[in-house]
Amino acid sequence: MADTQAPGRLGLDFSVEAAARYAAPIGLGVVFLIFFIATPDFLTTSNISDLLVSASILLVLAMGQQLVVTVAGIDLSVGSNLPWSAAVLGYAYTSGWGLTVSVGLALLAGLAVGVVNGLLVARLNMTDFIVTLGSLSVVSGLTLLLTSGNTVPVNSDFLRALAINGIGPVRWFWVLAFVVAVLVGFLLYRTRTGTYLLSTGGNIEAARGVGIHVNRIRLIAYASSGLACGVAAVLFVARTGGADPSLQTDLLLSSIAAVVLGGSSLFGGKASVFGTVTGALLLQSLINGFTLLGISQYYQPIAVGTVVLGAAFISRFQK
Amino acid sequence: MTDTPARMTGTSSAAPAATQSGASASQVVSPLVEITGLRKSFGAVQALQGVDLKLAPGEVTALLGDNGAGKSTLVRCLTGVHPQDAGEIRFRGEQVRFHSPDDARQLGIETVYQTLGLIEDLPVWQNLYLNHELTSGFGPFRVLDKKSMIAQSSDILSRLDVNVPNVRATVRRMSGGQRQCIAIARAANWGRTLVIMDEPTAALGVRETAAVEELIARLREASVTVLLISHDMAQVLRVADTAYVLRRGQTAARRTISATTGDELVGLITGAVQGDAHA
Numbered sequence: 001m002a003d004t005q006a007p008g009r010l011g012l013d014f015s016v017e018a019a020a021r022y023a024a025p026i027g028l029g030v031v032f033l034i035f036f037i038a039t040p041d042f043l044t045t046s047n048i049s050d051l052l053v054s055a056s057i058l059l060v061l062a063m064g065q066q067l068v069v070t071v072a073g074i075d076l077s078v079g080s081n082l083p084w085s086a087a088v089l090g091y092a093y094t095s096g097w098g099l100t101v102s103v104g105l106a107l108l109a110g111l112a113v114g115v116v117n118g119l120l121v122a123r124l125n126m127t128d129f130i131v132t133l134g135s136l137s138v139v140s141g142l143t144l145l146l147t148s149g150n151t152v153p154v155n156s157d158f159l160r161a162l163a164i165n166g167i168g169p170v171r172w173f174w175v176l177a178f179v180v181a182v183l184v185g186f187l188l189y190r191t192r193t194g195t196y197l198l199s200t201g202g203n204i205e206a207a208r209g210v211g212i213h214v215n216r217i218r219l220i221a222y223a224s225s226g227l228a229c230g231v232a233a234v235l236f237v238a239r240t241g242g243a244d245p246s247l248q249t250d251l252l253l254s255s256i257a258a259v260v261l262g263g264s265s266l267f268g269g270k271a272s273v274f275g276t277v278t279g280a281l282l283l284q285s286l287i288n289g290f291t292l293l294g295i296s297q298y299y300q301p302i303a304v305g306t307v308v309l310g311a312a313f314i315s316r317f318q319k
Numbered sequence: 320m321t322d323t324p325a326r327m328t329g330t331s332s333a334a335p336a337a338t339q340s341g342a343s344a345s346q347v348v349s350p351l352v353e354i355t356g357l358r359k360s361f362g363a364v365q366a367l368q369g370v371d372l373k374l375a376p377g378e379v380t381a382l383l384g385d386n387g388a389g390k391s392t393l394v395r396c397l398t399g400v401h402p403q404d405a406g407e408i409r410f411r412g413e414q415v416r417f418h419s420p421d422d423a424r425q426l427g428i429e430t431v432y433q434t435l436g437l438i439e440d441l442p443v444w445q446n447l448y449l450n451h452e453l454t455s456g457f458g459p460f461r462v463l464d465k466k467s468m469i470a471q472s473s474d475i476l477s478r479l480d481v482n483v484p485n486v487r488a489t490v491r492r493m494s495g496g497q498r499q500c501i502a503i504a505r506a507a508n509w510g511r512t513l514v515i516m517d518e519p520t521a522a523l524g525v526r527e528t529a530a531v532e533e534l535i536a537r538l539r540e541a542s543v544t545v546l547l548i549s550h551d552m553a554q555v556l557r558v559a560d561t562a563y564v565l566r567r568g569q570t571a572a573r574r575t576i577s578a579t580t581g582d583e584l585v586g587l588i589t590g591a592v593q594g595d596a597h598a
C-alpha cells in the first residue's frame with residue numbers, strides 16, 4: 001500500500017533508518033532463507049499454503065490492531081475478544097440458530113466489545129491500556145460463563161469448506177484476509193476517515209483544532225478492531241472446527257507484534273498496511289518453521305518475544 | 320454527540336446584516352463577534368477573568384498582551400477548543416455556544432493556533448486540506464481526490480512568499496518558517512468570515528513577514544475579519560484598525576490604531592499606562 005513518503009534520494013541507502021523501515025520484509029526474507037536451508041519441508045506448496053491460511057487469522061486481527069495503533073491506542077482485548085466471538089458463534093450454532101445468524105452474532109459480539117472499548121477510551125477519556133486490559137479480563141470471563149469452560153464443536157460443512165477450499169490454488173482464507181487488508185488500506189489512504197485516523201493519532205490537539213471529531217474517530221478505530229476480532233473468530237472456528245474458550249491468547253501479542261514489525265509507530269499517526277501484512281507473515285513463518293523443525297513449543301513464545309523486542313529496538317532508529 | 324451544530328440561542332432581533340461598510344465605521348456597524356464577561360480557569364489558574372471584546376466586520380483587530388495574559392486562551396474559547404466557564408460569545412448578534420472547533424469552522428472561522436495545528440507525518444497538501452478534503456464519487460464511496468488537492472496546494476501556498484518545493488513532502492521536513500506559512504495559508508484559504516492568527520509571524524523572516532502582512536491586507540479587502548495576536552508593535556500599527564490590550568486575563572484597553580502610538584500600546588501592555596477597562 002502506498003505510503004505518504006516523499007521520494008527520497010536516488011541510489012541505495014543502506015542507512016540504519018532504511019533498515020528500520022524495511023525490517024519486516026528483510027526479516028521475512030531471512031526467516032524464509034533459514035527455514036529453506038534447515039528443512040526441505042518448508043518451501044513446499046502445501047506448507048506455504050497452510051502457512052498462509054494460519055497467517056490469515058493473524059492478519060485480520062493485526063489489521064484491526066493497525067487501526068487502533070494508528071490513533072495512538074492499543075487494543076489488548078483482542079486476546080479474549082476472538083475466543084469470545086468464537087464462543088458466541090459456537091453457542092448460537094449449537095442452539096440451532098443456523099449458520100448465517102450465528103456468524104452474524106459472532107461479528108456483532110466482536111463489534112460490541114470494540115464499541116465498548118471505544119466509548120470508554122474516547123468518550124470517558126480513560127487510558128486505552130487499562131480499558132482494554134480490563135475488557136480482556138471481563139470478556140474472557142464472559143466466554144467461560146457462556147461455554148462453562150468447554151470447547152463448543154461447530155460441525156458446519158460450509159465453514160469446513162471455507163477453511164479447506166478455494167479458487168484453484170487460492171484458498172478462501174487468503175481471499176478474505178486480502179480483502180480485509182485492502183479495505184483497511186483503502187480506508188487509511190483513500191478516504192477522509194483515514195486522514196482523520198492518521199491525524200488523530202499524529203497530533204490529537206491539532207486534529208481537534210481543525211474540527212475533526214477525534215472522539216468519533218477513536219471510536220471507529222476500536223470498533224473496527226472489535227469487528228476484525230469477529231471476522232477472525234469465524235475463520236478460527238472454520239479452521240479448528242470449534243470454539244475453545246481457553247486458547248489463542250498468543251494472538252494478542254502477535255497482532256501487536258505484526259503492527260510494530262511493520263514499522264507503524266506505537267505513538268500513532270503512522271500506518272503501514274503493507275508492513276503489517278509482512279509482519280504477520282513473518283511471525284507465522286517463525287511458528288510454522290519451528291513446528292516443522294520439531295523445536296519444542298516452549299521455544300515459540302521466546303522466539304516471537306525476541307523478534308518483537310528486536311523490532312522495538314530497531315524502531316528507535318526510525319524517525 | 321459532540322457534533323451538534325453551534326446552537327444559536329438568545330436575542331437576535333436587532334442584528335442588521337451590515338457587513339461590507341468599510342473599516343472606519345466600526346462604531347455604528349454591529350460587530351461580527353462580541354465577547355462579554357468571558358471567564359476561563361484551569362484549576363487554580365484564572366486565565367480569563369472577564370474579557371470584553373468586539374470584532375468589527377471586515378476589520379483587522381489586534382490582540383495585545385504580555386505572555387500569560389490569556390490571549391491564546393481567548394482564541395481557544397472563541398474557536399470552541401475550550402468551553403468557557405462564564406460569559407457569552409455572540410456571532411453576528413446571535414449567542415453561540417461552540418461545542419467543538421467544527422462548530423466555529425462551519426461559521427467560516429479559521430485559526431492559526433500558536434502551536435500551528437499541523438500534522439507532522441502528513442504531507443503538506445493533506446495538511447492544507449485537513450477537514451476540507453476534496454473527494455470524488457458519492458455517498459459512502461467518496462474517495463479522496465488526491466490529484467486535485469496536490470495540484471491546487473501550490474496555488475494556496477502561492478499567496479504567501481513561501482518556498483515549499485514539494486507539497487508531497489511531510490510537514491516534518493519543513494522548517495519552522497515554512498510550517499508557519501503553511502498554517503497561515505491554510506487558515507487564509509478556508510476562512511470565510513473570520514481568520515484568527517495567534518502570533519503568526521513569530522518564526523518568520525523579514526520577507527515572509529511582509530508577505531503575511533500583505534495577505535492580511537488582502538483578507539481585509541475581501542471583507543474577511545481578522546483577529547491578529549502579535550508582539551510586534553510596528554506590525555500592529557501597519558496592519559490593524561483596532562487594538563485590544565489584555566492584562567492578567569482582563570480587557571485593559573481598546574484603542575483605535577489611527578489614534579494611538581506604539582509607545583502607548585507598549586505602556587498599556589506593561590501596565591505603565593493606566594488602562595480603561597471595559598472600553
Ligand SMILES: Nc1ncnc2c1ncn2[C@@H]1O[C@H](COP(=O)(O)OP(=O)(O)O)[C@@H](O)[C@H]1O
Nearest residue numbers: 361364366384385386387388389390391392393
Ligand atoms: N491548557 C491549560 N492548562 C492550564 N493552564 C493553562 C492552559 N492554557 C493556558 N494556561 C494558563 O493560562 C494563562 C494564560 O495563558 P495563555 O492564554 O497561553 O497566554 P498568552 O497566549 O497571552 O501568552 C497562563 O497562566 C497559562 O499558564
Ligand SMILES: [Mg+2]
Nearest residue numbers: 390391433517
Ligand atoms: Mg499565547
